[in-house]
Amino acid sequence: MQDPDAPIACAEIILRGAKRKFLGWNPACPSQPTVLYQAFTLRQDESYLSVDRLSRSTCEASFARWPANLLAAASLHVGRVRDLGLRVEPRTQDAPDDPAHAGIVGLPSAHASEGEFERAKVLAIALCEMSRLLALRGPEVLSKLRRDYDQRAGQ
Amino acid sequence: MATYVERALTIAEEDLEEGEVAPTPRAVQAAREHFRQVEAQWPAGSPIPLPHVCAPGDGDISLEWAIGNRRLFVTVYPTGLIRAFCAEVRDGRAADPRTTSDPAPDDTVSSLLWLAGAA
Numbered sequence: 001m002q003d004p005d006a007p008i009a010c011a012e013i014i015l016r017g018a019k020r021k022f023l024g025w026n027p028a029c030p031s032q033p034t035v036l037y038q039a040f041t042l043r044q045d046e047s048y049l050s051v052d053r054l055s056r057s058t059c060e061a062s063f064a065r066w067p068a069n070l071l072a073a074a075s076l077h078v079g080r081v082r083d084l085g086l087r088v089e090p091r092t093q094d095a096p097d098d099p100a101h102a103g104i105v106g107l108p109s110a111h112a113s114e115g116e117f118e119r120a121k122v123l124a125i126a127l128c129e130m131s132r133l134l135a136l137r138g139p140e141v142l143s144k145l146r147r148d149y150d151q152r153a154g155q
Numbered sequence: 156m157a158t159y160v161e162r163a164l165t166i167a168e169e170d171l172e173e174g175e176v177a178p179t180p181r182a183v184q185a186a187r188e189h190f191r192q193v194e195a196q197w198p199a200g201s202p203i204p205l206p207h208v209c210a211p212g213d214g215d216i217s218l219e220w221a222i223g224n225r226r227l228f229v230t231v232y233p234t235g236l237i238r239a240f241c242a243e244v245r246d247g248r249a250a251d252p253r254t255t256s257d258p259a260p261d262d263t264v265s266s267l268l269w270l271a272g273a274a
Binding site: 034 | 162166167170172207209210211212213215217219221226228230232238240242244247248249252254256
């Protein structure tokens with residue numbers, strides 16, 4: 001059995017789950033939802049961004065473990081995240097039922113000073129731009145997002 | 156635009172989960188007033204770029220615009236404080252980032268015109 005706390009190699013891929021509210025719709029690309037930058041910003045009570053190690057999981061297994069509101073999985077390359085000066089560490093102690101649980105550590109709070117806010121947004125852009133939308137929880141997610149988009153636009 | 160933001164906020168609040176805090180009345184009021192004035196100052200005849208609006212869950216409101224390689228993020232804090240961030244994306248990174256705390260409506264109009272220029 002693999003050691004869940006084994007160091008994470010730079011070559012590994014991690015998955016970031018995105019809630020429905022952090023998924024958007026790009027009218028220029030109607031077949032594909034987008035992950036919002038806000039999905040890569042810490043909430044006030046978070047000290048790191050939760051991710052799953054793909055070497056310890058699969059998209060299907062992660063969706064099965066994650067709360068039902070996480071509708072999409074975006075992939076990131078660990079080495080590229082570290083290039084930003086952030087750490088990627090196993091965090092299985094925070095989620096004993098998830099042997100793949102890890103965290104992106106070192107992000108500033110967007111609720112602090114103006115400088116920290118700006119740094120949080122700069123890092124959110126870098127993380128979001130390097131991420132790839134890998135999977136949706138189910139085919140119905142697409143139509144749900146489309147409906148939300150039309151509702152917002154008043155169509 | 157103010158109507159769009161109001162409608163999007165109503166939808167966003169439906170996505171709130173247990174333990175998350177809805178946008179505070181001060182945040183909602185600040186967003187409503189700011190974008191009402193932005194709409195009033197927007198040059199007639201050109202469409203205002205519309206944002207993705209969400210309620211992250213800390214009593215705040217997040218608005219995101221992405222057009223071409225330009226990005227504009229506005230956060231309305233629970234206290235009603237507004238912060239705006241804009242940057243270009245070059246090689247996957249934010250270039251020339253600029254942050255404004257408590258932007259005046261005409262600052263936001265300028266940012267939106269800059270954003271729309273990327274279309």
